Amino acid sequence: MNLQELDSRLRTIAEHEEEYKSGNFTLSTNILKKAMTNNEEVLQMHSDNINIHSNKKHNMNILVKKHARFHKYPVHSHDCIELNYVYSGKCTQKINGKKIELTKGQMLLVQQDTIHRIEPLSENDILIKIIIHNDYFKSHFFNRLSSNSILTDFFFKSITTGVIYKNFILFNSEKSERLRIFINEFLCEWYDPSIVFEDIMGSLLTLIFSELVNTHTIDLSNSDGSSENNIVKILDYIEKNYKNCTLKDTAEHFELNANYLSNMLKKNTGFSYKDLVQHQKINAAKDLLLNSNLSTTEIANKVGYENISFFYKKFKQYCFCLPGEYRNN
Template sequence: MNQEIINRLAVITDEEREIINGRTEIDRKRYTEGQELVIDSKKMLEHGKMIRIRPHTRFVHFPRHKHNYIEVIYMCQGETTHRIDGEEVVLKTGELLFLNQHASQEILPAGERDIAVNFIILPEFFDTAFQMMGEEKNLLRDFLVGSLCFDPRYASYLHFQVADVLPVQNLVENMVWTLLNDQPNKRSINQVTMGLLFLQLMHYTDKISHTTESFDQKLTFQVLKFIDENYKDGELTELAARLNYNIYWLSRAVKRLTGRTFKELIQIKRLNQASFLLLNTRLSITDISVAVGYDNTSYFHRIFRNYHGMSPKEYRDKNLSLPFPEGKR
């Protein structure tokens, strides 16, 4: 992260100065008026605001607490140790930690050079990110759904070990910079940036760790990860062989866990990828059909229309204003 940003976040806050001067625990009134330590968004956010950043409070043990908002922590420098629903998570430089509203968190004392920034975010801020992610099932979408409905079946946290992923680092830095400098239109800018961040993170499922899963959660993740990586030609027989499950049992399990058949999940992934290619490349519709796994262009046209209510050409024309060269449609 840019050193100027780190220097601004590293400044000793009034709260930290009180701790240095002898306070041995956090001042609960800074965070809540209630008896239980549930950090209140009304204490953290100005009226009408949906997102804010603040430096993580150092030098003190932060006792077990919950939030009535979604918290995202980015480690700018150093590391912090968190206990989330009894699991220990060490957040290192360049890594992201998403916390659900139902998660119980405890944080061990951080040193002066351990610089983390906390994003305090109301759930409605993520509306744009939802739209940008599309309707296919993925771990981030499920996480947000769990946050919105306080459903404990969903992951309590997502830990992204993405320090080596430059686009992710750039997007996080852009959000921090925009919020620190109070840039005009910062809400719209950051909602779109968060959507772009999620689209990037969706490509790095191998870099996610999260709450210890039940068998059903683990299987769902394995199925969706396989589809993400093999949507063009992936077969249920191949997945069953990889996981060493009976194909008929696996087929029923996929339907029970996702509400869709394996074939339907593959098709949704292909059509969402086709939509992305229509709007972000100049590939012909025939080339896009083949790229997502459909050699029969007529069949691709038919299922695309059934899914989107319009043909691929109509979808491209409606959603994209950039002109395309002759012969590329």
């Protein structure tokens, strides 16, 4: 499938959309469980109900759908992570009572068990929903992306645990040409699967989330001083200054009390300041071991370790093997 064919497919008004448009079709919700929240009936969309496990195309726990236009979908929640991408036009959603306006190219991540509603879409409004089971999200992205960045690790763990990002994340990705390319290729592969479908889809999902991390990090670095933004800025600072930064210096940089900074990091990341610095040093060492010809001693010095024995000790503590074994395997 090429991009012209994809565009034509997405813009074509389906039979059920025609019925919604004419007012002759009502969405059946009888098979779905319902619950009352704040005096409002909420549909509970579980993965079994939306056939996320029984899709015959693949064994991946994901489902891609074009959201039906011309009708007001009921208030609902789901037990999966949902990515909403505005392919064309715009989209209005209400999440826990908060109105969210999305424009072309933006992406919204809705966490599991979040109560939300999508307002009716017009003909030019095309919304793509990528529904991802939590187990797949954790195994796939932690394996592929939790590598050389404490900030990236924190971002993905926060999505699944709700430590910082509660309910949703809006990505201001409308200017990202890379994301548009990745999404288009992703959709072409979904609607017209190749013989290596799962590999291509998995790789494209990784690229999509990597670009979202880039976009979100830039947004937060330019935003206000709220506590969640401070966490991201502090982790970014540690990533850039891990070789010789100290708790005192970092606290002074952000005009915070050192004890307050230490407690804030521990509460929101689960790690002490010292642990985060060590994590980043080891992450940098791992990257150099795999992508350079530097000796182990040179690498240890380059990432901020003067005591080689201590480097070996810490490396084994974090990686469960010695540097030479990591490089060879």
